[in-house]
Amino acid sequence: MSLLSTLARLQAVRSGRAEPLATVRHRHLSERPMVVVPLAAAGEAGAPLAVMLGTDREAPRLHIVPQPLNRDQRFDFLARFGADLLPYLESFADEVEHVEGTERDAGTGERTPVVRELCADAPQLIVPNTGSVQHLALIGRSTRFRRTAEDADPGPYPAPTQVPLLGRWLTHLTDRAQVPGSSLLLPMTALLSRHWATGQSHLEDQHLAALLAWHVPPAGLTGAEAAERAESERDAHGQLVRPSAGPATDPKFDELVLAPAIARHDAALAAARAAAPADAARAELLVKRAAEQLHGVLEQVLLPTWADVWQGLDLLRALPEGGHVAERWEGDRWSFTGHRDRLAAGEPPQPKQDDAVTAARKLAQREREQVRLEVQEALDDPLAMAEHRLAGEAFAGEVVAVVPEYDTSGRSAKPRPLLVVHTADRPHADAGREVHRVGAATPQRGVVAGFDPDGGTVTVRVVSGMGRRKEPEPGSLPEVGERVVFTLFELTPRQSAPLPDPEDTPWTHGGPPGAAPMSASSTEEWE
Amino acid sequence: MNVSLLGQSEPLAQRLSELRGRAPQRSLDARALAALAANPGCRRRSLLDAAGVDKGAVARQLGRPAPFGQSPFALARGNVFEARLKDDGYAALLEPLRRHLGLPEESGTALAVPDLLRRSSPAVRAERTREALAEAAADPSLWTLLDHPMLRLTVAGSPAHLEPDAVLVHGGRCTVVEIKSFPVLDGSADPAKVGAAARQAAVYVLALQETAAALAGVPAESDPYRAQELPGSPSTTVLLVCPKDFSNRPTAAAVDVRRELATTRRQLSRMTGIGQLVAALPEGTSFDLVPDEGGAPTRPAEELAAAVGSVPAAYSPDCLSTCELGFHCRAQARCSDAVDQLGRGVRGELGSIRTVGAALAAAHAGPGDGTADAEADEASARLRYAAALRAEALGRAAR
């Protein structure tokens, strides 16, 4: 944690309210996000219990697994979840724009122009917390290899067709969520924590209701009091008033509410199966009632979180969008379009593990995007730039002198003017360090020629971004009295170096990945 | 490394028992011993654990109960998994062990599973386990599975009894087998859970090292990088048996616990310092909950809070998930305006500034308001600089 965000937390402790950590919104927010609140069954990895989802805060839809241990019921649930979610995802697939680019011919190395499709918009899933992202990833892993009745060899337990498709989408979305700055799938706790500081630790911020309590504490309570109430207040039956946002449920809920409701439903089912024809209607009715009761119980547990996520969206929407957010969202649109295309091309599901080249590519992408994100946030938001200034990686100040000088070593003289900048910042500006000017018309580089910490002046020799003539282009240099910001880091991320194709994986990394069969996991047991 | 407190153990045990009062002693199991590493700087926790106080009951009486609990579904799942492993003469358990330890096929040498008297008292069981281990280690050709053996470890002068899931003995050496119900998915598992399992297994390895040393009549080795090779000595690699992927079939993973073993030794040797903590307590301190006839505690909360407050805590937000008293200590940290409430990392930024009030005062002081203390000035100057940058960015006045 940086000192600036620590300071914001200290201020939040004192004010009893969340304090801003950003002046703009650094993540894209869809006009039509899909809010997804999943619950997991305790004790088993990736076993779903319920999910509440929808694009309309007034009309959440709930799907449940009445008996989490029952494989058929789990498949039913996943099929319903898929049938609910997939149309939303697919609704973004058709409207496209055409982007011109070039493609290098593998054989000749020549570049040829190509026109590619880019989906005009992309879906956005908002979940309560990072645990929900991991849960969706597990569901993705457990379902994307499922065989269906449409497969050549459907195996002993064919799943409905939506199930593996849902798995492939969830895998794609949760994998993309690992890319810094991406916005296809976002946890609300992380969104809020990026933009506001609370007066508690980041561990406590993982609890969505407690986090929100710092934004809108009930009258008369401080954020800390409201957060503690959200964490621990229980009703007369010992149940949490603000159940945690999952995906795990409260053990007390499992013990006192859920287990009995599941047992009643199981018993009603068993009775219905054993019922004589004369009692069948009544028994069915009892099953229906038990199911409704289970439904109601899970709905009660999910609704507070559902409302919390939407409230979080309201808070975030009140912030103006950062200048580079749309550019990063375009990356998300490419990601979505790419996955759409792979599905359309009939490619197999994502493998269980990345091969060496894919893993290296993903790491390179994440590192590149991390750099891009940090730079763009700093450019979009003075509070983010302040982090770099505090760290000595940037400085802001006023130009107090511009000294025209020239490099005459070449055939034609080039401008190499000196800017003297008065600053209160204390950059690590050793002589010779490269600096970059923020907000220059064209990218402008300089070299630190001197730093006087006592007088608070940095002298920068500008070496680029001034045109091709002997005199700098008008307007390419700041004037005396103008406020400037320089960074000691580059303002555009570097390209990643090329990697071999997977089939050219070298001996140091085990050679090409074998034609290992896409291990059909229909052999995986579920019970 | 035997942690008995020669000479002083009697009065200390007596004093600890007084602190606990009427409540039965909560025995230290492997999980509790492993948890000592979670916050070794906390004297409050060290003392209450050493005295065997039920911290959960204390927290309830203080009005801030711990939110811990285990879902009945998770319990059931764990039990089903372990039972399944032991069905059919341990068939499912032996399959992954076979692969990892080179256990012969069923047709070969038989696996001995001695009766370890599970219904007897811990002391009897521990003695029986010692015998069984000695027998099994005596003949290197034997394959022996000790199912829920009972191990003994002396901790701060009192014996703790530890029950691993299983120990496999062959070639004169043994291997701890730890059964967990979290899955190994595509070869990897939740690192936090594996870490906790490794710390727990390290306690068993330590107990087995002491058992083997005692059987051989030699002192246990204390160099963390050197393993003793005595009959019955444990391997420092343990086997973790977990459900594979999304199934109920077991898979085994070898986990090197040398690092955790060194940690455990360290934490146990620290427990000898409990005597000093006890000595520092005000006369008459007790954590007795004074239960009434029905067992309901009657100790006034303020009085109990004062007793708990007489031992300093080292609160950090991690405590909320690792210690029953976490919520109580958080409330205390908030009351005293301590910066620790924001997390361990925060203090590194603030140097010797310990309270929120002092930090904010420094952040919003004028440049001339500094103290004569260079270091405090350095922290204050940085806070002031940060406050100015923040105010500038937010378009507010700095002061």
Next chain:
Amino acid sequence: MTAGMTADQAPGAVADAAVAAILEASVRPAPGAPRGVVVDSPPGAGKSTLVVRAARELVASGERLMIVAQTNSQVDDLVDRLAAKGPDLSIGRLHAGDSRPAPEALRHGNVTASEKVADLLEHDVVVSTAAKWQWVRTEAPWRHAIVDEAYQMRSDALLAVARLFERALFVGDPGQLDPFTVVGTDQWAGLSYDPSSSAVVTLLAHNPAIRPHRLPVSWRLPASAAPLISAAFYPYTPFRSGTGPGERRLAAAVRADGSPVDAAIDEAVESGWALLELPARHTVRTDPQAVAAVAAVVRRLLDRGLTAHSEQGSAPVAPGRIAVGTAHRDQAAAVRQALAALDVPVDPAAGPAVTVDTANRLQGREYDVTVVLHPLSGRPDATAFHLETGRLCVLASRHRHACIVVARAGIAELLDEHPSTEPVQLGVAVKFPDGWEANHAVLAHLAAHRVPLS
């Protein structure tokens, strides 16, 4: 494996045998031998000398050779050394457009620098960073490569350059700092080719027939340091010092002035180690008092006119032979500022200067005397970063004569109270030693050389 090491064999003979075995395996591999040779080298064990010898022998056997190092300064150092020791070699220094090679590398007549590999193809040896090699597209004419500081190289960098060669000699120090990344890589933990792990880890996992060689003798570390560094940081692969007790000596021309700073210098002159201990206190990273103490030590080291006597002869301990090591860059900046205020030269561009840098940047460097600001000094908490084994190992193993550690009291208690709840990834080999144990071992040793500064 390397030849067995026994105490009665002369260190030179032991080291020569190890080097001979390595050269044999690299230059004249047996048929069917693995394509890689890995050499683990503890601090100052003659890694650079080995690289130069291997390069010369490979070229002599008719090979053209590419050398991969990790940073530009490593490449420049290597080129400088290679050119000096092998005047008959033609050496290409491949560099990126925005990073000019250092003058030391270019001062030799047999060195050619270029941004384009095509200009250098005819040279016996081409040297560059892994980052630059990744962009080389040419039809590779090299069969052999030497990868220097291979433990600092990330697996994904090796993946990108391995297509350029058929066989390679990988040389590095497993005890130094591991490569790192700032983004999440958990999903690849335990995979043999985890892109964020060290290149050598991946190489060995995929080529189990490779048995790493070891250089068993540190020529840098004095007899006062090798046993501690070996036991604390290389518990399973011990090494010894090339020189015996008393073969390295420091002598001060100016007598101590009675101050604790001078007492610490005397202790270091006498025993090779000193711990100058400030009173316990929690401080910010750039603890002004600790920084001032470091600067005072350096100032007095220079003022007292130290001479270093060793097997290489006698020479004054000039500014260029002294380094200050810190954990963080802002600490290094603060020390540099404090030194400048005491008129200690710290700008290498202006002449011989005291080096002040972080552990990361001191990797592979060597000095007569080092002054270390202990990574845990004044900290209220120990983090994984500050406990990292490699960081302390680098800081404590840069010196030929003596190391003076400056720290606040209280580190032992800090270690004692450090929570040990590290996560464990299945399939990832546990790295030894543990940072805690290593810190503890060094601290226990330093306790005997403590000089309090009140």
